Amino acid sequence: xxxxxxxxxxxxxxxxxxxxxxxxxxxxxxxxxxxxxxxxxxxxxxxxxxxxxxxxxxxxxxxxxxxxxxxxxxxxxxxxxxxxxxxxxxxxxxxxxxxxxxxxxxxxxxxxxxxxxxxxxxxxxxxxxxxxxxxxxxxxxxxxxxxxxxxxxxxxxxxxxxxxxxxxxxxxxxxxxxxxxxxxxxxxxxxxxxxxxxxxxxxxxxxxxxxxxxxxxxxxxxxxxxxxxxxxxxxxxxxxxxxxxxxxxxxxxxxxxxxxxxxxxxxxxxxxxxxxxxxxxxxxxxxxxxxxxxxxxxxxxxxxxxxxxxxxxxxxxxxxxxxxxxxxxxxxxxxxxxxxxxxxxxxxxxxxxxxxxxxxxxxxxxxxxxxxxxxxxxxxxxxxxxxxxxxxxxxxxxxxxxxxxxxxxxxxxxxxxxxxxxxxxxxxxxxxxxxxxxxxxxxxxxxxxxxxxxxxxxxxxxxxxxxxxxxxxxxxxxxxxxxxxxxx
Numbered sequence: 001x002x003x004x005x006x007x008x009x010x011x012x013x014x015x016x017x018x019x020x021x022x023x024x025x026x027x028x029x030x031x032x033x034x035x036x037x038x039x040x041x042x043x044x045x046x047x048x049x050x051x052x053x054x055x056x057x058x059x060x061x062x063x064x065x066x067x068x069x070x071x072x073x074x075x076x077x078x079x080x081x082x083x084x085x086x087x088x089x090x091x092x093x094x095x096x097x098x099x100x101x102x103x104x105x106x107x108x109x110x111x112x113x114x115x116x117x118x119x120x121x122x123x124x125x126x127x128x129x130x131x132x133x134x135x136x137x138x139x140x141x142x143x144x145x146x147x148x149x150x151x152x153x154x155x156x157x158x159x160x161x162x163x164x165x166x167x168x169x170x171x172x173x174x175x176x177x178x179x180x181x182x183x184x185x186x187x188x189x190x191x192x193x194x195x196x197x198x199x200x201x202x203x204x205x206x207x208x209x210x211x212x213x214x215x216x217x218x219x220x221x222x223x224x225x226x227x228x229x230x231x232x233x234x235x236x237x238x239x240x241x242x243x244x245x246x247x248x249x250x251x252x253x254x255x256x257x258x259x260x261x262x263x264x265x266x267x268x269x270x271x272x273x274x275x276x277x278x279x280x281x282x283x284x285x286x287x288x289x290x291x292x293x294x295x296x297x298x299x300x301x302x303x304x305x306x307x308x309x310x311x312x313x314x315x316x317x318x319x320x321x322x323x324x325x326x327x328x329x330x331x332x333x334x335x336x337x338x339x340x341x342x343x344x345x346x347x348x349x350x351x352x353x354x355x356x357x358x359x360x361x362x363x364x365x366x367x368x369x370x371x372x373x374x375x376x377x378x379x380x381x382x383x384x385x386x387x388x389x390x391x392x393x394x395x396x397x398x399x400x401x402x403x404x405x406x407x408x409x410x411x412x413x414x415x416x417x418x419x420x421x422x423x424x425x426x427x428x429x430x431x432x433x434x435x436x437x438x439x440x441x442x443x444x445x446x447x448x449x450x451x452x453x454x455x456x457x458x459x460x461x462x463x464x465x466x467x468x469x470x471x472x473x474x475x476x477x478x479x480x481x482x483x484x485x486x487x488x
Contacts, residue, residue, distance in 0.1 A: 004029040020240050025063030034040060051156075052163035055072055056085035056140055058378075059157065059165060061147045062173030062312075063088025065367040066093040066298045066345030068120030068129055071139055073375035074335075084109050087157070089146035089164060092198055096123040100201045100224055102395055105208070105229035110399035113277055115198065118130040124368055128187055147174075152338055169378060172316055172328060172336075172343040174373070176309035176362060186279025191287035192303045195222065207302045208233050215290050215300035216238075217276065222306030228396035228406075231266045237265075238298055242289065250392065250414055255442070257305030258424040260408070266397070271298070279303060286488045291468050309362060311347045322349035332385030334374035342378065344370040354388045355413060356458070365391045371390070409451055412440030419469055429475045431482065437461045441474070450479050462486050 013286035032459075053059065060067045067086055074080040077302040088094075096118045103113030116130045127133070134141050142163070149158040159164040178194040181187030193204045204226075208214070212485045214230045216223045219241030230237040239246075245256035258271060267366065275293040282288050311327040319338045322329040330336055330350050336343055345367040352359040366388060376382045393409040404426065416434025424444065438461055441454055456457070462485040472478035 007100075013424060023163060039326040050164060051166040053085040053087070053140060053142065053165045053369065054158075056083055057168040058171070059089075059167035059169075060084070060086045060171045060173055062086075062175055062345070062347075062486040063090040063092070063094050063143075064173060064175045064345065065094060065123075065364050066173040066175070066371040067171075068294070068367045069124075069371035070173065070344065070375050071134070071137075072126060072163055073372050074127065074139075074379070075137050077379045079128060079377070079379055080154065083138075084167065085140040085142065086134070087142040087145060087147055087158075087159060087228065087390060089144060092119075093129060093141065095198070095206065096120055096364065097197075097378050098123070100195055101197065101225040101229070102355060102398065104201050105205065105226065106196075106230075106354030107208075107233050109241070110232055110235055110400075110401065121368075123214065123364060136189040150317055150318065152318060152341075155340075168340065170320070170341045171374060171378075171451060172347060173345050173367075174312040175317070175346045175367075177312050178305070179308045179310055181279070181307075186281060186287065187305070188289040189279055189303075190285050192305065194305050195226070196309070204302075204304065208235065211302040212237055213238075213300050214302045214304065215298055216304045216306060217290070218308070219243055219248070219272075220306060220308070221247070221313065222304075222318075224263075224395060226304050226306060227268050227414055228266075229316055229399075231263075231268060231397070232399045235387055237271040238300075240270060240276065240298070242273060242275055242291075243339055244272055250410060250419045250442075252420065252430060254420055255418075255428070255430055258428060259406075262288070262424075264405070265439045272467060283310045303436055305438050309346075313347060322358060322360070325358055327348050327358040329358075333377040333383070334370060334386065335377075342374050344374045350386060352390070353385055354389065356377050359390075361388070362391060363390075367477070389455055391455070406444070408442060408444040409446070409454055410440065412438075412461075414440045414442075414475065417466070421469070421472050422475040427475040431464070431468050431478070432470075433464060434464070436463050439480070440462045443479075445480075446475070450475075451465035457482055460486055462488065 003248035060070055074084050098255045106112035119128050119130050122128050139194045145159040145161050147157045148160050155167055178196045195201055195204060213236040216239045218225050219239060223239050227237050227239050244258055245253050277291045277293050279287050279289050280289040287303050289300050308469050315326060317343055320329050327347050327349040328336055330343050330348050332351050334342045334344050334348055348363045349358055349360045373386045396406045414432050416432050416439055419431045426445040428444045430442045438457055441457055443450060464485045466478040468479050469478055472481060
């Protein structure tokens with residue numbers, strides 16, 4: 001469940017707070033935000049009887065990873081208790097979303113992940129933030145009530161249920177929604193699944209428990225991860241996608257072939273370069289197959305659509321969108337063009353400093369880091385620009401009894417010439433060299449020390465002897481050549 005959107009293809013402020021008082025109605029002023037843009041002071045009008053969030057000065061909209069890590073950062077600065085409100089469409093406190101297409105989908109006899117086991121911030125080794133944690137920290141949580149409208153002038157939000165929320169500083173962390181098939185081609189049929197939240201995953205698990213033939217549409221992260229989980233259920237599994245190979249935006253054809261062969265060894269079938277005409281259904285409205293443009297039909301009683309995601313910005317278009325990469329335009333402190341309004345995580349179109357371009361990154365690592373950077377900038381004198389290093393990873397076949405567990409990481413940019421080292425038994429590495437510099441590296445089944453080396457290489461972009469790297473007899477030798485290049 002990872003993605004990056006760029007203006008180029010991947011290939012080529014401290015606030016004041018006033019306690020609740022039903023009779024209080026006064027104006028608070030927040031100091032100016034750090035330099036970098038010209039901001040007017042925000043006026044926060046307290047009129048507690050009119051608003052559902054008891055006049056919390058800080059409001060986070062969204063309940064994903066970014067919201068959870070932002071909450072933790074508020075707590076670390078002792079600015080959460082009685083001051084922070086989180087409003088979310090989800091029924092659960094923020095959790096580590098990548099678990100949904102990995103451990104959560106394991107069969108029941110293979111120890112699947114379940115809440116509260118993967119609430120934030122366990123993914124980075126932090127404290128598990130259960131619903132009780134938010135209560136203990138004095139953070140107000142409004143569940144299952146997404147924000148539908150914002151009035152920038154009045155600094156108010158309206159939720160689907162009609163609640164009116166007041167904010168002084170607002171952090172938009174609404175993330176993305178799954179891209180869907182149109183209803184006219186069967187996108188809403190029974191047995192057709194999208195996966196973005198716990199409810200989606202629970203619905204899919206219910207289908208997997210009764211399924212015989214599963215078709216997964218999409219050859220990206222979701223497609224690969226869901227297919228690996230389906231293997232654990234011993235299901236007839238087919239992946240359909242229009243590209244020439246798996247994860248085309250990152251994998252080279254050679255690297256993709258290695259993973260495709262592994263999946264095929266586990267019984268997964270592939271239909272590459274395929275276009276879907278529509279989904280077929282029985283008389284009771286349940287999906288029965290996938291009709292392709294070439295006239296053929298693939299039988300299926302469960303279909304999973306994993307064709308990407310779209311930033312959830314419909315309620316915040318007035319804040320200012322980036323029409324190239326999508327999402328809400330922000331600066332290096334995650335400030336929008338509206339004073340006192342910020343955007344973080346998947347929904348933020350931010351300056352990717354090290355590559356000098358604007359990007360929108362759908363990844364848990366960015367959600368964590370952007371949340372922490374934003375809140376520190378809001379609550380302290382931090383003024384340095386967010387300097388993110390693109391990072392992607394996947395873990396598949398990790399359930400009990402799996403003959404081989406797969407775990408890879410990629411750091412940097414996949415531009416230039418790709419050099420592949422290793423035979424995938426079990427290790428393989430791909431290095432991207434551009435103008436003599438190491439721009440990106442992907443490693444499968446590396447050691448902890450090797451994985452720790454990857455971000456250092458990608459950020460430093462050392463000059464590497466390409467010929468020497470190509471002659472390496474093993475992944476270990478290639479990684480050592482790259483490591484030594486850091487000192488040159």
